Amino acid sequence: MKVGLRIDVDTFRGTRLGVPNICRLLPKYSIKASFFFSVGPDNMGRNLWRLLRPTFLWKMLRTKASSLYGWDILLKGTFWPGPLIGEKLGGIIHATADAGHEIGLHAWDHYTWQAHIDNMDSKAIYGSLNKGVTLLTQILGKPPDCSAVPGWKSNALVLREKSKFPFRYNSDCRGESIFRPIVDGRELTQPQIPVTLPTYDEVVGYEGVTDENYNEYLLSLVKPNELNVLTIHAEVEGIACRGMFSRFLEMAHDKGVSFVPLGVLLREYHPTEPAAIIKKEISGREGWVSCQAQTA
Numbered sequence: 001m002k003v004g005l006r007i008d009v010d011t012f013r014g015t016r017l018g019v020p021n022i023c024r025l026l027p028k029y030s031i032k033a034s035f036f037f038s039v040g041p042d043n044m045g046r047n048l049w050r051l052l053r054p055t056f057l058w059k060m061l062r063t064k065a066s067s068l069y070g071w072d073i074l075l076k077g078t079f080w081p082g083p084l085i086g087e088k089l090g091g092i093i094h095a096t097a098d099a100g101h102e103i104g105l106h107a108w109d110h111y112t113w114q115a116h117i118d119n120m121d122s123k124a125i126y127g128s129l130n131k132g133v134t135l136l137t138q139i140l141g142k143p144p145d146c147s148a149v150p151g152w153k154s155n156a157l158v159l160r161e162k163s164k165f166p167f168r169y170n171s172d173c174r175g176e177s178i179f180r181p182i183v184d185g186r187e188l189t190q191p192q193i194p195v196t197l198p199t200y201d202e203v204v205g206y207e208g209v210t211d212e213n214y215n216e217y218l219l220s221l222v223k224p225n226e227l228n229v230l231t232i233h234a235e236v237e238g239i240a241c242r243g244m245f246s247r248f249l250e251m252a253h254d255k256g257v258s259f260v261p262l263g264v265l266l267r268e269y270h271p272t273e274p275a276a277i278i279k280k281e282i283s284g285r286e287g288w289v290s291c292q293a294q295t296a
C-alpha cells in the first residue's frame with residue numbers, strides 16, 4: 001500500500017524546528033516526501049483573534065493548541081510584523097530539496113490567505129503566488145514544481161491564476177482521485193492531487209480518537225489500490241507530536257505501507273475523469289474547504 005506524504009509548513013517555528021526533525025526521521029525508512037513551504041511573513045499569531053470565536057476556542061482546548069504550536073507561534077505577527085520565513089530560513093528549505101524531497105509552494109502569507117481568500121481578486125492572488133514562487137526560486141535555484149493552498153482554500157480565480165505558473169500539479173482540495181479541475185466549463189491542464197486522509201487536529205478528540213489510538217485509526221483509513229494522500233504539519237508531527245509520528249512510521253512500515261512524494265502518484269493514478277471543485281464543511285475544521293465534486 002502506498003501513501004502520498006505531504007508536509008505542510010505554516011510557520012517560522014515549523015520551518016526552523018519541525019522540518020529538520022522530520023528530515024532526520026524520514027531516512028530511517030528511506031522515505032521521500034513533498035514539502036510545501038510558507039515563505040513570506042509569519043503572521044499566524046493573528047489567529048489569536050479567532051479565539052474570540054467559540055468553535056475555535058473549543059478546538060484550541062481540544063487539541064491543546066498552545067502546546068501543539070507554542071506560544072511564540074500564537075503571538076507571531078500580533079504585536080509586531082512577522083519575519084519573512086524564506087529570507088531567514090532559506091538554508092533549511094534548500095537542505096530539504098538537497099535531501100531529495102519534492103518542494104512546493106504552500107503560501108506567501110498563510111494567515112492572510114486563509115482569512116481573506118474570499119475577498120482577494122485575481123491580481124491579489126497572482127501577486128501572492130508570485131511572491132512565493134519568486135522567493136522559493138531564489139532559494140532553490142529553480143522554480144518549485146508544485147503548490148498547495150493553505151487550509152484547502154481554493155476557488156476558480158486561484159485555479160486560473162495557478163495555471164500561469166509552471167506547476168506540475170496542485171494539491172488544493174480534499175477528494176478521492178487525481179483529476180483535472182473544471183473551471184467555468186473549461187478543463188484546466190494542471191492536475192489536482194487531493195488529500196484523502198484527515199489531519200491530526202481534525203480527528204483527535206472526536207469519537208473516541210485519542211493520542212493513544214490515533215496512529216492505528218489513521219492506518220485503518222489507508223485503502224489498498226486506491227489513492228491515499230496524507231497531510232502532516234511541521235508544527236505538529238515535526239514538533240509536539242514527533243514521538244507519535246515516529247511510531248506511526250514504524251507501524252506503517254510493519255504493515256507494508258510505504259510513503260512517496262505526491263508527484264510519484266501522478267504516474268500511477270493519472271487523472272482520468274475531470275471534476276469540479278466545490279466548497280464544503282468537513283468535520284473538525286472551521287469554515288469551508290475545497291473538495292473534489294463527486295463525478296456521477
Ligand SMILES: [Zn+2]
Pocket residue numbers: 008009010106110150151
Ligand atoms: Zn498550512
